[in-house]
Amino acid sequence: RTVYVNGDFLPEEDAKISIFDRGFVFADGVYEVSSVLEGKLVDNTAHLLRLERSLNELKMEAPASGAEITAIMQKLIALNGLQEGLVYLQVTRGAADRDFGFPKDVNPSLVMFTQAKSLLNSPAAEKGIKVIFVDDIRWGRRDIKTIQLLAPVLAKQAASEAEKDDAWLVMDGLVTEGSSNNAYIVKDDQIITRKLSNDILHGITRKAVLSLAEEVGLKVIERSFTPQEAQEADEAFITSASTFVFPVVEIEHTSIGKGSPGPISKRLREIYIKQALETLE
Ligand code: PMP
Numbered sequence: 500r501t502v503y504v505n506g507d508f509l510p511e512e513d514a515k516i517s518i519f520d521r522g523f524v525f526a527d528g529v530y531e532v533s534s535v536l537e538g539k540l541v542d543n544t545a546h547l548l549r550l551e552r553s554l555n556e557l558k559m560e561a562p563a564s565g566a567e568i569t570a571i572m573q574k575l576i577a578l579n580g581l582q583e584g585l586v587y588l589q590v591t592r593g594a595a596d597r598d599f600g601f602p603k604d605v606n607p608s609l610v611m612f613t614q615a616k617s618l619l620n621s622p623a624a625e626k627g628i629k630v631i632f633v634d635d636i637r638w639g640r641r642d643i644k645t646i647q648l649l650a651p652v653l654a655k656q657a658a659s660e661a662e663k664d665d666a667w668l669v670m671d672g673l674v675t676e677g678s679s680n681n682a683y684i685v686k687d688d689q690i691i692t693r694k695l696s697n698d699i700l701h702g703i704t705r706k707a708v709l710s711l712a713e714e715v716g717l718k719v720i721e722r723s724f725t726p727q728e729a730q731e732a733d734e735a736f737i738t739s740a741s742t743f744v745f746p747v748v749e750i751e752h753t754s755i756g757k758g759s760p761g762p763i764s765k766r767l768r769e770i771y772i773k774q775a776l777e778t779l780e
Contacts, residue, residue: 522591627748734761
């Protein structure tokens with residue numbers, strides 16, 4: 500695989516990052532994951548706008564303009580012959596002697612790699628996924644997409660040890676989101692999902708799916724819901740760039756609806772994919 504590191508496209512074995520990189524030492528960095536269909540990027544402009552916001556919130560310098568980053572992503576996709584999968588990009592504050600405060604005169608590091616993955620046809624989309632609840636132990640700025648991902652690592656590991664697919668995170672008796680996705684329930688044909696705040700990541704797929712839902716006349720309510728409401732819902736689903744829309748068919752050992760993907764979840768997946776394919780970048 501060819502990867503990108505600070506200006507160079509090179510074989511992954513030859514890629515080098517300093518051990519003093521602040522991403523490595525402090526998780527002082529941000530990232531984005533964009534999906535690729537038919538060799539082209541899905542909703543990437545929105546991902547790069549969120550990257551810019553994350554960088555601003557951390558007073559981190561942008562390593563390149565949005566147009567330059569897009570060009571690098573597209574070149575990397577082409578060099579790897581990627582048809583379907585993901586592009587991961589990460590920006591860190593750069594390499595400097597270990598000291599907590601921001602270093603002076605340091606260049607941000609930009610790295611990217613691709614990952615081939617079947618996105619349109621996936622068993623999880625067909626069968627639905629099973630989730631457990633885990634305490635949301637993350638920090639107070641989940642709206643910033645930082646590379647500090649220990650809480651979701653532990654949450655996914657707990658799900659895997661319970662032989663389930665993922666975890667939904669719970670704070671103050673309310674579901675915040677999934678470990679790496681936004682969480683939704685459907686009750687009486689209404690789609691319910693937590694409103695945007697510093698408590699959750701502002702999902703790019705969330706935004707697209709909610710606006711499509713409203714376009715086709717589905718009612719969307721942005722409010723928090725409890726774990727119990729989730730277990731009593733008619734349907735549940737998640738969204739993210741790497742899953743699009745996955746139905747959730749079991750929550751903490753309780754079957755949701757009929758225990759198979761619900762009609763609204765399936766429809767949202769279909770219309771999201773249709774729009775994604777029509778607007779590739
Ligand atoms: N919430 C969290 C915590 C995430 O990590 C992600 C995926 N990175 C999402 C939501 C979904 O965001 P997006 O639709 O932009 O992939």
